[in-house]
Amino acid sequence: MPEREGEPAQMQIGNVAARTELSIKTIRHYDDAGLVTPSARSRGGFRLYTESDVQRLLVIRRMKPLGFTLGEMRELLAALDARADGSADHEIRATAERYVDECHRRAETTCAELRTQLAYAEEFTALLAQP
Structure with missing residues (x-):
């Protein structure tokens, strides 16, 4: 079009x-x-x-492997929108900021867990590659 x-x-x-x-x-x-x-x-x-x-x-694609549910995705997207909206009420923006921070902490924790799982998988793959 x-x-x-x-x-x-x-x-x-x-x-x-x-x-x-x-x-x-x-x-x-x-x-x-x-x-x-x-x-x-x-x-x-x-x-x-x-x-x-x-x-x-x-x-959304980045949130999915971190285990966010559709409801949590919806809430986080709304919080990101509110945080970016300069005309939003101060309390709404503050609440949004808190939720984004909470999701950030959760994402960091999940990333650390995934890195550990990946390290185990790579160790296992290397073990299988040995003659």
């Missing part, structure tokens, strides 16, 4: 799937779950996404 001057470029779901390395089915699921709503629809009803939508999907 050609873009008009001043409007963000729009991509169809197949292009978004390729960019994010998520399946079309997964992207549709995230739409149904209310995590990422396409910015527009084509005349034929096809989902159209902007670069901002792609970035949101990439955040």
